[in-house]
Amino acid sequence: MPDTITSEQPTAVDTLLIERPIPPCNIVIFGATGDLTHRKLIPALFSLDAQGLLPDHLKITGFARREFSDHSFRDELKASVQEYAPDLWKEAEASWIKFAKRVVFHRSDFDNAQGFTWLKERLDRFDQTEGTLGNRLYYLATPPSTYTTVVQQLGKAGLVRGGTDKDSDGFTRIIVEKPFGSDLASARALNAELKQVFDEEQIYRIDHYLGKETVQNIFVFRFANLLFEPLWNCKYVDNVQVTVAETVGVEQRAGYFDHAGELRDMVQSHALQMLALIAMEPPNTLSASDIRDEKAKVLRAITPVVGSGCNDCVVRGQYGAGQLGGKDVPSYRDEPNVPADSVTDSFVALKLEIKNWRWAGVPFYIRAGKRMPERVTEVNIIFKDIPQVLLATETDDTAEPNVITIRVQPNEGISMRLGAKPPGQKTVVRAVDMNFTYGTSFGQRIHDAYERLIMDALLGDAALFTRDDEVEAEWGLITPILEHWAANPAPELPNYPAGTWGPDAADKMVTDSGRKWWNR
Numbered sequence: 001m002p003d004t005i006t007s008e009q010p011t012a013v014d015t016l017l018i019e020r021p022i023p024p025c026n027i028v029i030f031g032a033t034g035d036l037t038h039r040k041l042i043p044a045l046f047s048l049d050a051q052g053l054l055p056d057h058l059k060i061t062g063f064a065r066r067e068f069s070d071h072s073f074r075d076e077l078k079a080s081v082q083e084y085a086p087d088l089w090k091e092a093e094a095s096w097i098k099f100a101k102r103v104v105f106h107r108s109d110f111d112n113a114q115g116f117t118w119l120k121e122r123l124d125r126f127d128q129t130e131g132t133l134g135n136r137l138y139y140l141a142t143p144p145s146t147y148t149t150v151v152q153q154l155g156k157a158g159l160v161r162g163g164t165d166k167d168s169d170g171f172t173r174i175i176v177e178k179p180f181g182s183d184l185a186s187a188r189a190l191n192a193e194l195k196q197v198f199d200e201e202q203i204y205r206i207d208h209y210l211g212k213e214t215v216q217n218i219f220v221f222r223f224a225n226l227l228f229e230p231l232w233n234c235k236y237v238d239n240v241q242v243t244v245a246e247t248v249g250v251e252q253r254a255g256y257f258d259h260a261g262e263l264r265d266m267v268q269s270h271a272l273q274m275l276a277l278i279a280m281e282p283p284n285t286l287s288a289s290d291i292r293d294e295k296a297k298v299l300r301a302i303t304p305v306v307g308s309g310c311n312d313c314v315v316r317g318q319y320g321a322g323q324l325g326g327k328d329v330p331s332y333r334d335e336p337n338v339p340a341d342s343v344t345d346s347f348v349a350l351k352l353e354i355k356n357w358r359w360a361g362v363p364f365y366i367r368a369g370k371r372m373p374e375r376v377t378e379v380n381i382i383f384k385d386i387p388q389v390l391l392a393t394e395t396d397d398t399a400e401p402n403v404i405t406i407r408v409q410p411n412e413g414i415s416m417r418l419g420a421k422p423p424g425q426k427t428v429v430r431a432v433d434m435n436f437t438y439g440t441s442f443g444q445r446i447h448d449a450y451e452r453l454i455m456d457a458l459l460g461d462a463a464l465f466t467r468d469d470e471v472e473a474e475w476g477l478i479t480p481i482l483e484h485w486a487a488n489p490a491p492e493l494p495n496y497p498a499g500t501w502g503p504d505a506a507d508k509m510v511t512d513s514g515r516k517w518w519n520r
Contacts, residue, residue, distance in 0.1 A: 022458045023171075024057035025135040026123050030150050031142035032062025032073070032105070036177065038080035040208075041141060043088055044450035046081055049099045050092035053455065057131035060103045063119065065110075073105035110142070110149045116157035123159070127170075134161070134170025137457055140177055147176065148193045155197035175204045175457055178269050179260065180466070183482060184475040191468045204457045205466040209270040209377075211449030211456075213438060214412040216464070218277040218379070219291075221406070221414060228404070229282075231383070233358045238401065240278060241365045241380040241518050242271050245372035247324055249498070250346065254337035261345040263316070266368040268478045272299065273466070274379055274408070275364060279354055288462040292470060299473035301356045302364075306480040314481055315506040316491065317347035319371040322498030329371065329498045343490040346370045349506040352477075365510060367517070371498035377408040380518040400431040403518065413437035 027045075029037055048054050062073055078096060082089045106122065108115025126132050138154065140147055151174070154160050161172045176194070181187030194203055209215055222229055231237070244266050250257050257265060276295040283290035305313045320331040332338060332346050347369030354364065383402040403417040415435045422430050456464055495503045501519060510517055 020459065022053065022055050022058075022455065023135055024055050024131055024133045025137055025458055026059050026061065026126055026132045027137045027139065027458075028061045028063055028106075028119070028123070029139045029141055030063045030110070030146075031140070033064040033066045033068070033076075034141055036141040037062070038077070039084045040448070040450045041139065041454075042077045043081050043085035044448050044454055046092065046096070046099050047085070047088055047448065048451055048455065049102070050088075050095040054102075057133070058102060059126050059130050059132055061119070061122070062103065062105045063108060064105075065107060068105045068107065070104045074100045074103050077103065110146050110153065113153060113156060116153045116159065120157050120159050136161075136170065136172045138172075138174040140175065142177075144177075144179055144181075144190075147190065151194055151197050160197050160202075171202075171460065172198070173202050173204055173457055173460070174198055175206050175454075175465075177206055179264065180205055180269075180471045181475060182260070182264060184472060184479040187471050187475045191471065195468075200468055201462070203468075204462060205468075205471060206453055206457075207269050207273055207466055208449040208453065209408065210273055210464040210466075211451075211453040212408050212412070213452075214406060214408045214414070215274060215277065216452075217414070218274070218406055222278075223282055232381075234360050234362045236383055237359075237362050238382050238384045239363045239365060239515055240275075241382065242274050242278075242367075242378075243380070243518075244271055244366075244368040244377050245375060245501075246370050247372060247375045249319065249329065249371050250332060250335045250338060252336065254335060258338055258342055258344045261348075262368050262370065263345055263348045263478060263481065267348055267350065267366055268474050269466075270377075271366045271368055272474045272477070273470075275352075275366065276470075278379055278381070278406075279359060279364070281358070286463070288465075291463050292467045296467065296469045296473055298354060298356070299470060299477070301354050301359075302477055303353045303355050304477055304480050305350070305352070307484060310481055310484040313351040313509070314484075315347075315349040315503055315509055316345040316485065317349075317369065317496050317503040317506070318342075318344065318493040319346050319369075319496055319498045320494030322371065322500065324371065324373070324499045331494050331498070332370075333494070343493055345485075347496060347502045347506070349502060349509060350481075351509055363513065363515075365517070367502060367506060369502050372501060373499055375410065379406045379408075380404070381406075382515075382518060405518075411437060 029041060031037060045054070045060060062068075068076070078100070081096075104122075106115070106119055108119070123132075123136065127134050136159065140150060142150065154174075159172075161169055174194075181190050222232060273295075276298050280294040280298045283294045318332045321334070322329060332344070333340050333342055338344075347367070349365065349367040352364045352366065354360075354362070381404040385401055400417055400419075402419070405415045405417070407413055407415070413436050415433045417431050417433050419429045420432045421427060453464060456462070491505075495505075501507075501517065507517065
């Protein structure tokens with residue numbers, strides 16, 4: 001292991017910094033009795049309220065078809081916070097009574113027009129009694145199959161004010177959870193259906209990875225430090241690697257995952273969005289439109305992998321039985337509700353090229369998989385070797401190229417691997433890491449991604465949300481691979497044991513060019 005030099009001098013900051021106060025609003029959560037609401041949305045909203053960041057004039061309406069009163073719904077949400085966010089509950093229990101008063105329940109089926117009419121009457125009444133000023137934020141925490149139905153019902157019931165946020169009668173916005181379609185055609189169809197009722201400026205497609213502090217810091221790290229930006233190009237960078245590794249298997253998600261697979265579930269959104277932030281050009285301003293313009297440009301500059309090219313630049317895998325943490329774990333096909341002959345990918349590795357001036361000739365590697373040896377999401381920027389002239393005979397077995405690692409999870413932070421001389425008379429080059437971590441440097445906990453993204457949506461800041469052309473550019477890269485897989489026999493599966501870094505073919509794809517995956 002290399003030596004480590006760690007940043008110090010933590011700074012105490014008690015609350016999440018915001019640029020301006022959140023305006024009054026009615027938040028309506030469709031799918032309010034579902035897993036996402038209980039595990040993520042309500043804990044995030046409760047945390048924001050406990051920090052004093054939500055305005056006094058804000059109501060939260062849970063919309064679902066189950067039988068709940070306002071009181072019983074609040075009790076269920078309380079139990080969820082206690083179960084899924086125990087540390088938050090321990091810190092903020094005293095704030096629950098105030099928060100619970102914000103929450104009401106509205107019972108209706110998604111295809112019941114009368115239920116949406118009653119919803120409008122209720123929200124209009126809150127505008128008068130609670131001072132919510134006509135502002136609406138809708139959250140689709142529902143299965144994707146219901147998106148169109150809910151959106152059409154909102155339109156028919158007059159619950160969507162046209163125009164942009166400059167509407168004098170209040171803003172209307174909608175947050176849409178991934179997946180945004182299952183291929184390019186379905187993504188285009190979903191975008192068209194959303195825009196029959198909402199303007200693009202009102203649609204907030206959420207990718208929770210973009211709410212993570214370290215992902216946001218990719219942007220600041222690049223453009224706020226003159227030290228790095230001059231090196232961020234094909235002259236100095238040898239390759240870039242994006243890793244999204246999970247130790248968990250499919251668990252209870254087989255109903256969704258076995259139809260989606262890792263390529264759709266992780267690469268199409270999370271991995272490609274991180275790649276775009278790493279590779280994009282500097283935007284003209286910090287506006288949402290300028291930032292998303294540059295992300296869309298670089299996604300369109302990636303050369304699609306089509307046809308037989310998939311054989312050289314794409315590897316798919318599925319985990320077999322193995323060991324993790326000293327425990328035996330089953331193969332993917334032995335997981336609950338997975339067909340015994342499933343060929344769904346639980347691992348995928350890609351080699352991509354960006355055809356522009358900055359990145360010509362630099363391979364971008366992506367790998368994402370389940371049942372990996374460790375849970376880690378990170379980007380590694382691996383620089384070219386120095387000319388082997390002056391110190392060619394002075395390196396030892398630990399010598400490595402310079403690497404910048406941006407770790408999204410766990411232990412969020414950034415590290416740089418440098419060459420240094422250890423103590424002693426002999427001149428030897430050894431790798432050392434210089435680390436920056438959020439926990440030690442800022443003296444505060446990392447806020448949940450949903451907290452940041454919900455706040456941004458309430459404030460009308462769409463910079464961390466995905467625009468329609470970004471989504472379609474991502475699917476334009478993924479769809480040809482899916483089509484090739486559908487038209488050709490799958491490899492013999494499973495092809496990697498649980499607890500390893502994936503199939504041998506993924507290693508070969510990188511080592512054939514004299515490189516290696518950056519496993520720390």
